[in-house]
Amino acid sequence: MEPPSSPAHRGHGHWQRLLLAVSLLTFWNPPTTARLTIESVPPKAAEGKDVLLLVHNLPGRLSGYAWYKGDRVDSSQQIATYVIRRKEITPGPVYSGRETIYPNGSLLFQNVTQKDTGYYTLQVITKILLSEVGTGQLRVYYSVAQPSIQASNTIVTEYKDAVVLTCLTRDAGISIQWFFNNQSLWLTERMKLAQDNSTLTIDSVRREDAGEYQCEVSNLVSSSKSDLLSLAVSSLVEKGGLHPLLRNEDPPCPLF
Template sequence: MDFSRPSFSPWRWLTLVASLLTCGICQASGQIFISPDSLLGVEKYRTILTLENVPEDVLEYSWYRGKDNSTENMIFSYKPPNTRHPGPSYSGRENVTRAGSLVVRMSAVNDTGYYTVEVDTSNETQRATGWLQIVNGPDYVSLWTQPYFFAGVLTADIGSSVQLECNCFSKPEPRYHWIHNGSFLSIPENNMTLPSLSWEQMGSYRCVVENPETQLTFYRDVTIQPPRPPLPTVNRELYIPGPLVIFLILLTSLGGAFVCRVLVYSLFQSCSRGKTCHKCPWQTN
């Protein structure tokens, strides 16, 4: 977007026409003037107050905040080719080009106001004053929904009520547009209500916010989709097939018989080796 020629509201056009008439008189008489096209800036962007009808034998350019050239109002002075001096009203964002134009970096809304330039030549001193208007584009757009959305997705049942509301701060008041699945909706308000959600109303929604003067646009997206079907349940009960049960019973039985044999054999060996064994369980008197 070309910010050197932004769009204007009707009242700005009236102001511009008046400035052009005044500047036309200045141009006819050879006087310097501030270009009307440069008297509208955008917040957080660079603004250049451009000088027109500048003489060739300029000794010094001096820019002031306000209508007068008092010392405390001086922003910056520049003596060609390389001498620059900041003044008391210097904020650290201003500079003067070789052509005498004032550059304001990262323009702020409170930069709005009158600016005066004084041009000294070898023969005379000329002055020009202009009103700079700084407007802000919608730099942040918030989207509120009911039900609430997460990670750009709003989950809602068919037949339920859904509310979408888009908000931002902008001067002048912004314009709102809604887009559903790529198609514009005839809803100029910042909020939209779907009282009974249908399948056709599912999909992606975009809220577009536009500054009518600067034509800056920002947007937020949300997708409405039905709930996901529940996952199949997993039966976690322990199941042992019949053959395995029989095998375990046999294994247990054989294991018990083997243990008994081992115990009897150990007892027999103990009694056989011991000469002091007077009586074993199986011996008789």
Template sequence: PTIESVPPSVAEGGSVLLRIHNLPENLQSFVWFRGISVFWEHEIARYIVGSKSSITSPAHTGRETLNSDGSLVLHNVTQNDTGLYTLRIQSTDLKSEEAHVQLQVHTSHSANSSQLGIQLLPQYAAEGESVLLRVHKLPEDFQAFTWYRTVYDDPYFEIVKHNRVLNTTTWGAQYSRRETVYDNGTLQIKNITQKDAGMYTLAILKSDSKIEKVYLQFHVNKHVEQPFVRVTNEVVSSNRSAIFTCVSPDTDVSIRWFFNKQPLQLSRSMTLSPAKCGLRIHPVGLENVGEYQCEISNRVSLATSAPLWFE
């Protein structure tokens, strides 16, 4: 599983959703921790699927809400909430997995901060495109920096190491020939895929031999496929009804309806389903004759169905 912070950077005092993607089907429980350590004192809350019950834990501040889909909402965030969060998932076969996310909290003073940080450009990554992990405020006296493809600074997860003293750049086990590293620490990844989503760590070796680490996590958005409109008719109390369905394989999308090439204006005879993928007209009148289309979109793309003539 991967975790997406929505929004990627939240203003102090706001709320943020830590949304999970690709949860296993045989889920038994999930547990959220503050930080990278999965110790009891760092546990925020846990959810037991079988009993549909949630339990708060020592690191719960009263501002966290744990949802049944595993997502965690933090309300009224502060600078102290900045940092790593860990999700541990246990399946019914007693196997466990962990996923991490970095929570970014900004204030009105963040732009002028001297603190080391990483910014994802563009803010929302799209499959097949390039992303820039731009480093801000790299220490002027740094000796070396290393990029890792996880939260752990293990050589197996190393992407690249740059030694400023020796003026050398060494590519690691996670180098895929799509990466470019710059002297200021910034990392570019080209032609990204779903496998590139997740956590990245930048470790800085400073002149006093101390190591400073910063983290960045991103989710890779797929380009949506073209939907199509399906219509079924029925007769209710001698009145004709029509149900239009916007059919799409994509999830986490927004849906809009169009009538005769214009955004659909809902009348008293029209009802949209909660997800807006269904449109019901009852009763059908002459004013409803025409072309119907639906449009689906996510943060990086949109697609519109072919027109469907209805009469």
């Protein structure tokens, strides 16, 4: 869909007078079988992406549109107006330069930020000065940053040591998942996760715990994995000793 012509101020006074006349007359379209609605596409957007407030069930014989930030018609919060016949956009007090009104009334936001989160109101003006209003909601979420892993020790001894892996992230309101050798981690009876999944404790380690660990953080619109962390597990035999279960507790036989 091609955007309409660039913002223009020609005819701005006429359109503002038309909006004023509509507000003074306070005429509204009678209820119809299909009510004017506004849909956010996508419903949940990441910062830096484009979002369309898509309009459904427009009435017929339209003259133009006016978009407002907030849940009501407020001239001080007007984003822009659009005159259908001339295909002209006239910026309002809160126009940021990132908004485009299409001929079907839909409003495109480019490069959205979390400050764009909120309600938006569309006022539709017909050629006989009837007005209909619809309100929609825009939700913008931040993209999570890459986390990192911190280990209490990366070289441990089986049957003897415990290790604590911590997923470090500066983001809030996220979910954390752990991976082992590029697969989702299956917890054993020796493993314990913190309530928020931010730390993984293995006590005590076994040789099968050796490998590469990752954590992934995610929110409703994005996810990111940490770099790999390698855990090395040595045996007590290599350390010059044996696990108590493997020791021979019987005294050695005398040579003579």
